Amino acid sequence: MTRTPVNVTVTGAAGQIGYALLCRIASGHLLGPDVPVKLRLLEITPALGAAQGTAMELDDCAFPLLRGIDITDDPNVAFDGANVALLVGARPRTKGMERGDLLEANGGIFKPQGRAINDHAADDIKVLVVGNPANTNALIAQAAAPDVPAERFTAMTRLDHNRAISQLAAKTGAAVSDIKRLTIWGNHSATQYPDIFHAEIAGKNAAELIGDEAWLADAFIPTVAKRGAAIIEARGASSAASAANAAIDHVHTWVNGTADGDWTSMGIPSDGSYGVPEGLISSFPVTTKDGAYEIVQGLDINEFSRPRIDASVQELAEERDAVRALGLI
Numbered sequence: 001m002t003r004t005p006v007n008v009t010v011t012g013a014a015g016q017i018g019y020a021l022l023c024r025i026a027s028g029h030l031l032g033p034d035v036p037v038k039l040r041l042l043e044i045t046p047a048l049g050a051a052q053g054t055a056m057e058l059d060d061c062a063f064p065l066l067r068g069i070d071i072t073d074d075p076n077v078a079f080d081g082a083n084v085a086l087l088v089g090a091r092p093r094t095k096g097m098e099r100g101d102l103l104e105a106n107g108g109i110f111k112p113q114g115r116a117i118n119d120h121a122a123d124d125i126k127v128l129v130v131g132n133p134a135n136t137n138a139l140i141a142q143a144a145a146p147d148v149p150a151e152r153f154t155a156m157t158r159l160d161h162n163r164a165i166s167q168l169a170a171k172t173g174a175a176v177s178d179i180k181r182l183t184i185w186g187n188h189s190a191t192q193y194p195d196i197f198h199a200e201i202a203g204k205n206a207a208e209l210i211g212d213e214a215w216l217a218d219a220f221i222p223t224v225a226k227r228g229a230a231i232i233e234a235r236g237a238s239s240a241a242s243a244a245n246a247a248i249d250h251v252h253t254w255v256n257g258t259a260d261g262d263w264t265s266m267g268i269p270s271d272g273s274y275g276v277p278e279g280l281i282s283s284f285p286v287t288t289k290d291g292a293y294e295i296v297q298g299l300d301i302n303e304f305s306r307p308r309i310d311a312s313v314q315e316l317a318e319e320r321d322a323v324r325a326l327g328l329i
């Protein structure tokens with residue numbers, strides 16, 4: 001049986017995450033080893049040549065699943081018929097730029113892209129926002145797409161989730177595959193809260209196994225939350241391979257489901273669960289099945305976790321208020 005190719009749109013395709021991402025999409029890691037894909041690459045006009053170069057390399061890989069590559073600087077073309085959209089291209093913060101300037105510059109990118117998704121994407125569109133500030137950029141795009149179900153707009157905290165698992169594995173000597181039910185709460189920023197109180201390591205509660213709140217507060221949480229900055233310091237450039245890998249993981253899990261007994265972390269529009277104001281795009285523990293996700297309910301939030309979740313959610317509320325004041329949502 002020949003399957004209809006899935007249209008995957010990638011923005012910022014000529015950037016460093018784009019370079020690490022596209023081969024993996026085309027080789028079947030995003031959607032599965034039997035799912036053909038068509039790629040649409042969106043770039044700003046001056047970067048179209050570089051995107052073309054990447055497309056030439058994709059051709060040279062002769063991926064059996066890759067059924068075509070279109071390159072454009074027009075969001076209306078890029079999102080036409082899109083089933084999956086990875087919004088990677090964003091305006092980075094540069095010297096002298098205030099936070100408001102950054103939000104405004106990104107509004108200029110994510111608002112028109114949200115509108116183009118609204119007007120042109122396929123009915124089953126799933127959107128992952130990677131470009132920072134990812135949660136609030138997702139909110140801007142979502143607000144510009146009133147005809148698309150709000151829950152289709154998600155933001156990436158899977159890199160934080162993967163980083164936290166890796167730190168736990170290093171601390172305990174456990175295999176990465178033995179670590180389950182880890183949660184990232186809140187914003188993809190230094191205020192995020194990686195929560196191990198419900199996590200399991202080879203079936204045992206992670207917090208009890210480690211039994212060291214000082215390590216949690218002073219080592220684990222800051223290491224995970226500031227890992228992006230540490231990579232920039234070490235590499236002289238921000239995380240790219242690990243960010244691309246997390247984007248692949250996020251969409252793969254969303255489409256193909258979480259394993260029984262486990263969950264993942266996704267930035268998603270809050271339904272008010274766990275005291276997170278409705279509508280904020282915040283990271284939650286979620287299970288996924290048949291292309292849909294659900295927030296894991298009923299977790300006990302202890303005194304250690306509550307103020308940390310609240311602080312990150314407060315930052316998200318401030319970002320929302322700032323983009324609202326700028327007329328972006």
Ligand SMILES: NC(=O)C1=CN([C@@H]2O[C@H](COP(=O)(O)OP(=O)(O)OC[C@H]3O[C@@H](n4cnc5c(N)ncnc54)[C@H](O)[C@@H]3O)[C@@H](O)[C@H]2O)C=CC1
Nearest residue numbers: 012014015016017042043044089090130131132156159243
């Ligand atoms: N959520 C997360 O966990 C992570 C997010 N990031 C963020 O991902 C974003 C991309 O990172 P890199 O690929 O390293 O940056 P990069 O600067 O190498 O590439 C960004 C690309 O986006 C393009 N671009 C800019 N405006 C665009 C527009 N309107 N339409 C289409 N393309 C546009 C640029 O031309 C450039 O090629 C950054 O905002 C970064 O902070 C990075 C790592 C992790």
Ligand SMILES: O=C([O-])CC(=O)C(=O)O
Nearest residue numbers: 132159227228229238239
């Ligand atoms: O700060 C950045 O641009 C990179 C980033 O989000 C991360 O590595 O988590």
